[in-house]
Amino acid sequence: MIIVMARGASDADIAAVVEKIRVAGLTEHVSSGTERTIIGAVGDERVLTADMFEPMSGVERAMRVVKEYRIVSREVHPDNTVVSVRGVPIGGKTIQVIAGPSSVETPEQMAASTRSVSAAGCRLLRGGAFKPRSSPYSFQGLGVEGLEYLQQAARAAGLPVVTELTDVRLLDTFLEYDVDVIQIGARNMQNSDLLKEVGRVNKPVILTRGLSATVNEWLMAAEYIAAGGNHNIVFCERGVRGFETAYRNMLDVTAIPILKRETHLPVIVDPSHAGGKAWLVPALAKAAIAAGADGLLIDVHPNPSEAWCDADQALTPSELATLMRELAPLAEALGRTL
Amino acid sequence: MIIVMARGASDADIAAVVEKIRVAGLTEHVSSGTERTIIGAVGDERVLTADMFEPMSGVERAMRVVKEYRIVSREVHPDNTVVSVRGVPIGGKTIQVIAGPSSVETPEQMAASTRSVSAAGCRLLRGGAFKPRSSPYSFQGLGVEGLEYLQQAARAAGLPVVTELTDVRLLDTFLEYDVDVIQIGARNMQNSDLLKEVGRVNKPVILTRGLSATVNEWLMAAEYIAAGGNHNIVFCERGVRGFETAYRNMLDVTAIPILKRETHLPVIVDPSHAGGKAWLVPALAKAAIAAGADGLLIDVHPNPSEAWCDADQALTPSELATLMRELAPLAEALGRTL
Amino acid sequence: MIIVMARGASDADIAAVVEKIRVAGLTEHVSSGTERTIIGAVGDERVLTADMFEPMSGVERAMRVVKEYRIVSREVHPDNTVVSVRGVPIGGKTIQVIAGPSSVETPEQMAASTRSVSAAGCRLLRGGAFKPRSSPYSFQGLGVEGLEYLQQAARAAGLPVVTELTDVRLLDTFLEYDVDVIQIGARNMQNSDLLKEVGRVNKPVILTRGLSATVNEWLMAAEYIAAGGNHNIVFCERGVRGFETAYRNMLDVTAIPILKRETHLPVIVDPSHAGGKAWLVPALAKAAIAAGADGLLIDVHPNPSEAWCDADQALTPSELATLMRELAPLAEALGRTL
Amino acid sequence: MIIVMARGASDADIAAVVEKIRVAGLTEHVSSGTERTIIGAVGDERVLTADMFEPMSGVERAMRVVKEYRIVSREVHPDNTVVSVRGVPIGGKTIQVIAGPSSVETPEQMAASTRSVSAAGCRLLRGGAFKPRSSPYSFQGLGVEGLEYLQQAARAAGLPVVTELTDVRLLDTFLEYDVDVIQIGARNMQNSDLLKEVGRVNKPVILTRGLSATVNEWLMAAEYIAAGGNHNIVFCERGVRGFETAYRNMLDVTAIPILKRETHLPVIVDPSHAGGKAWLVPALAKAAIAAGADGLLIDVHPNPSEAWCDADQALTPSELATLMRELAPLAEALGRTL
Structure with a gap:
């Protein structure tokens, strides 16, 4: 000081x-x-x-002269951490693309989504059962029924699942349903009670950046989880709030190299929520990878214009397949694999 | 549409x-x-x-042409709502100043704080027992013991209390301790599970604006509470995140008349958290009142430089008394009373 | 360092x-x-x-430990500076309201505007002859003809004039027309060539804050003017760019006490451009005064909905008169006069 | 409407x-x-x-339903425009990297800089002779002498030059010195008098985005230039102002695909000014190219820590050479060439 x-x-x-x-x-x-x-x-x-x-x-x-974060800091842990999700490594040489629908709707929609995720070559499935929405009158997710459909589809395809936890009271349910990766959403990045609880379980956590969180606050939020004993943390950048109205949020691509310098933990990017438009996803996904991200989190839906939420941002199965084909040479040019 | x-x-x-x-x-x-x-x-x-x-x-x-909020909208409820806290009205002609320490520390500190709040003419006491902090290594509040000290001091002085709820699992405890006003803090403005729960109880709620929440998102967060049946909601502006580094957050004074036009519910302002410096509080408090706010939420501490958190922003008892003396003629010039 | x-x-x-x-x-x-x-x-x-x-x-x-600004700094000049505009003091006990139309349109419009400004009790007239607009296809101001109409109306009423200089090549014309106060607009706050030139003349300058300028950058822009020898500088806050879309810009009311601490120079506020809506002007004007501003810059037009630019934000003559009546007791409550 | x-x-x-x-x-x-x-x-x-x-x-x-920009709009000109700078195409299949020192210092420094730019394979040289600085006490550029040194070095190496114009009175001097590309800096993006003047000359213009300009305002600024008859415009993104303090400005990578959709004109990115740190340049440069940018503007200095300004952000000659080697396969993976 x-x-x-x-x-x-x-x-x-x-x-x-x-x-x-x-x-x-x-x-x-x-x-x-x-x-x-x-x-x-x-x-x-x-x-x-x-x-x-x-x-x-x-x-x-x-x-202050010294940073406040310790466990997540690269200063105390110089080597990259690779977070393993049932054998799928996040943070190593391979770039992982986690894909799936924003919200779980029906067993059929999940089956179709999962097929397209697998077919495109992705190794992790996402799907939302509990949806934090701006309006109380919007669809809030299927809840536990959604976890059921998600796991059914995922287990059939042999894919680990990522899904968002919004309420501390549901953590046990998540453990019962054997959710593979718990995502903490942007709205809950500073929900310290929730962070403390997921810090006590032995499950990888994707910690999404809050809409106006500084990188330092984000690292401190991860420190909350790490301080509880759970060091399997993946940072997820999904755009921050800015003044621009031409798109939804501003993807903070600079945060990627900054995080890579400050922490040993993996960093992924969600280009779907950042831009808010499906046509922006390929450009943002490529930028994220080029800037050094370890993976992506992408919305895909068998029929985007009929999606129950975030219809605007979901790729079609064929758009996802095209994107994966385009990302492969890019990963290679960067010395990585897809 | x-x-x-x-x-x-x-x-x-x-x-x-x-x-x-x-x-x-x-x-x-x-x-x-x-x-x-x-x-x-x-x-x-x-x-x-x-x-x-x-x-x-x-x-x-x-x-969209029509606004998404309904119950909190002035369009459907043209008259101002006055929220009554054990007989103390928020949102009427009288401006209410809610004061107290950022965190409850000891029975002695609470007694001294409460004396200064009463002596200055304030009618509501605040004090934090559960403190959401950026760092897991910072003091997190006394917890239930803090509620105890807060109520002891408050009941002795006959003041209703305002305190922040951060965890949905603590709502019953808040009801047991008969907390008079539940504050939802900035970090939890979009914690929809928490909003739904406080929407089901019969207690006034102060809903603090999230650091980067638009006025529309804030109104929708209130709609979450209102949709559960609890219409006793008070909006609290405490500054938003901006690019300026000369102070902590940017007090959005324009949000006051905007809210007054869009909703029938009361609006208060927290100049202590907004500016983050005690010396800024008087100017910001006056600006808030002049812009039409119905009240203030102010940090006061018997000995600010020894406060366990937010030491920088707490007024001394004598500074609070001076501010109250200065606000009185201002309120009168605006056709209100203090 | x-x-x-x-x-x-x-x-x-x-x-x-x-x-x-x-x-x-x-x-x-x-x-x-x-x-x-x-x-x-x-x-x-x-x-x-x-x-x-x-x-x-x-x-x-x-x-850095020491601030970069020197001449404008209160550290080297502890007493308030009062800038005198043909005998009208800005920065003293009296609050000055500078009013007039956003753009000069016709001799008749200027005559009517000036009458309303005088009648309301304002002592300085504003009017734009050169208008920096977002679109090249929008009305760009009457130019020199506008200066002519402005001065005609102002001299008839005995009011000093404030008008914006956008082009360094027009400075001589401004001097010929004996403009009393040169305003530097938000878009030109960091146009250092323009700042240097107005630093060499002997005319008061109103330096409007850039839309995303920090207070420090604003003080440094003033230092550019001061370094040329012209110390008659008035700061004008007019809102900064933020994420909120419910109004045009975010009035940074906190900047007022910050400036008052950092500099000895006067500070005024433009609530018309900040909020962008006439109905917001009274609340923002009052907040500005309550926060310690030395004056206001207000758009008024004889017939706002027919104004050639900024129609949305101009007060009618009667709204200006009402506002002045409401500001008087407020000024008094703050120990000042109007 | x-x-x-x-x-x-x-x-x-x-x-x-x-x-x-x-x-x-x-x-x-x-x-x-x-x-x-x-x-x-x-x-x-x-x-x-x-x-x-x-x-x-x-x-x-x-x-409004229809966009305000016309000439720069892709709606009226669906094909990409390629701006040719003495035979070097900007906006075609080839990605152009414009490199050079932030400020021209001495003939020796320019000679060394130019050698490193050529050696790395860049085809355009940049160098600042007129430097808009935040402080009047900082080095303001060598002025006309700087143009002299810049052209000497550039002509010897056969490279076209890019340099910033800050003052409308210097346009003739720029034409006399046969500057190949006129850059309009971030601080002058809405200096409409300057935009109008460069709209009348027959020289390519790089239009840098203002620190808080929306994409729409930026397009309208280009429309100012285009409306004067000069359609050789290149957009340059260099980061916008945000709340993050971990780096200088926030590179708005999303603006690249947005611009590519809205306008037929080329888009380049300045990763040096955006991040403000040399070590960030490679990651940001790659992200920009991956997102679809047509080129880069990069600071290089023979000896960065002795640079007269922006020392923090300049690459060394060897870092530039490495970056160019890394960009080549990336460009290829994206179907472009370097």
Whole structure:
């Protein structure tokens, strides 16, 4: 922690800051400049916060030097982590494309979806049973019945499943249905009670970035999960809120290399939710892979214009197959495989 | 719903849209211009969504005409709603200032806080027992023990209490402790499971705006609560995420008159969390009142620089008293009382 | 400047940073912590920039301690500056409301506008002759003819005029027409050539904030003007770009107290352009004044729905008169006059 | 234009809207629904604006149907435009990488920079002679002397040059020095006087997106240039302002496919200014190409840590060479060449 004193801070002000540093078990390092005094707190900075110092008399600003995240940090774990989902690795040389419908609708729709996912060469199936929607009057997902249809289709095809958990009370149900990967959605990225609970189970977690979460907040949300003991975390970028109205959200492609530098955990991208339009998915998917993403999460539906939600963004089975064919040489050009 | 067809849409494209409108039970109104055809869907628009039409061949755009919120809408309830909290009205002529510490720490701290809140003339006490924090290593609140201290202090002073609920599993505990107003925090504004549950109880709810929620999404979140039967909802603006780094969040003062026009429910403002600095609170509090807010939510602490969280933003008891003295003539100039 | 070295920075890395500090004429202060070394550069920090150090080997981050602005800074000029416009003070106890039409249209429209501005008790007239528009096919302003009509109406009523300069080649024309206050619009806030030129003349300048300018960038833009010798600068907040679509721009009311702390110069607010709707103007105008603004810039038109541009946001003469009547007691409650 | 009347709009309100549509030379199409009346204006919508209708009594909203841009629109010019710069095509199958130092410093630095640009296989040289900076105390560029050094180096290597024009008064100098491509920087994207002037010359223009410009505003800025007769326009995305502080600006990769759909003109990306850090450039450059960009604009400097500005973001000559080697297979995988 660096504490910048205001011009004209008194000796007593400086002494009070020094005292507070010592009480916290750290050592001060006082540097008196021509205009200002700067005080460094040397020791385990993690017990300090800026707002322990900023309200004090004569203090202008306090700045953290060390990052707050630990377990998820690449600093403490330099090698890439590969998260294995029933043998399917996320975060290694192979790029994984997780595909499926935004919401589970019927056994037939799931069977058709799963066939198209398998046929396109994807190794993981997604499908939403519990849908967080903006309107209480919109379809909220089939619930437990949806988990049933999802697993039926997935098990028949031998694909592991990814599905979103929105309510902490449903975690046991997810475990009963043996969901392979629990997704935490954008709206729940800072639902710390939910994060703590999934931190206690032994299931891979896809942690979707909140719509206006900074990368630092996102890493701290992962730290909540990791602190509970579950280190099988995959970050999922799905666009952030911006001022542009020409598409739904702004895919933050820069977050990919930033995360790759800050954390050892895998990073995937959801181009379907980011752009909100099926025709944008191929360009965004390619950009994500080119920027270093370890995988994609893609909406596909046997008949998009009849989908019960997110109809606008789902690829048709044939569009998914085309995209997979186009991604293969791209992956190769980047030294990876699909 | 208005569906704008693309240039060059075929007759078959138009017929398909018309068919979909009819299947939904509405009537079409086709208007063929020089460049484009525009189709209006006449009837109960609420069963339609833009993405039912936008993926269809030949459709350029679909636009909703009627708002999605109903119960919270001023259109269906033109008069202001006054939410009564054990006899204290929020949303009437009187401006209510809810004050207290960000987090409950000790019985002594609560007693001192409550004295300063009462002494300043405030009629509602706040205090956090469950604290959603960015870091899992930060103080997470005293939990149930905090509810205990909060109610002890509040009952002694005869003040109703406001406290934040973060976990749906704690709702019964909140009811047992007879919490007077349940606050839903910014991070949980779109936690629909939590919204549905508080929609079923008979307690006033303060619904804090999410950091990047649009006013429309905020109204829809309130609609989730209202749809469950609980219409005692108070909106709380606390700043949104923006690009500016000179302060914490950007207080969206324009949202106040917008909400006042769109909904009959009361609107309050939290200038402490918005600006994130105690010295900003008076200016922001006055701006909020001048823009038409019905109340304020203010952090106060007997000794801010020793506060266990949000130390930077808490007023001292004497600063709160000064602010209340300054707000009184302002309220009067606006035709209200404090 | 504080330079934070990365974990594992070598002695040679540290030596190189120290050398660079010394070459720039400052002194280093090295503080070796348990995890990292932090180096302070003591002396005139203004010759240093973060990017002199950040690309160096072993450097994690460099942080400025002292602000970059000087002349406009309150640190070097603690007392408020009052900018006088032909005897009308901006920045003193009196709140000034500058009103007039967004664009000058005809002599008759200007005469009617000016009458309404005078009648409402405003002391400064605005009117646009050169209009920066989003579309090249929109009305671009009457140009020099507009300056003519503006001054005719203003001189007849004895009001000083404010009008926007968009093109550096027109500065002489503005001086010939004896424009009293030159406004720099949002789109030109970082047009440094224009800023330098108005920095050389002896006319008050209203510097409108750019749509996505930080407060720091805005202060630096003012510093461009001030560095040329012209210290008669008034800041004008008119809303920033955000994600909300319920209104045009987001009025950044927090910027008002921030500016008041950082600079000695006056601050006014343009609620008409911020909200973009006439019905929002009163609430935003009151919020601005309550937050500490020294004045307002308001669109008024004899017949808004026939205005040649910005029709949506102009008050009618009677709405302006009502607003002025409502602002008077508010100003008084804040210890000011209107 | 579609005009949505408010609930309860009177017959007189509707008649007034109809009258205004007719006066503008269009025909109305009135559609009376159960709750609201919707009026379509059929004919040349470009003479109408939303704010001609929105202030009228009984009008809730007016919405444009047809886009405002014409010449730059793909609707009127379906085939891709290839902009030729002294024989080097931008916008065709070949991806062009424009590289060079952010600012021209000395003949030696320009010679070394140009050698590295040529050696890496780039076909266009960039270099800044006039630098728009945030601080008036920062280096503002060498000015005309910089143009001299730039052209000397470029002509010796046979490379066309790209350089930024900030001041309309310098256009003739740019023509005298035979600058090959005029860049309009982010700060000047809405400097309409400058846009109009470069619209009158016969030189390709790179139009950089403003920091908070929507894609629509950007297209309208291009329309300003095109309306003057100059259709040789290249769009340059360089990141937009967002809330994230982990990097400088947010590269809006989604804008690439959006532009490709809306306009026939080429699109390039500046990953150096977007991310603001040299180490981010490769990932962002690859993402841009994968998303469909026609080229890149990249900062390179013989010795980045000694650069007079933007030191943090410049690649070394060897990093540029490596990037070019990595981009080649990527371009091929996308069906393009480098």
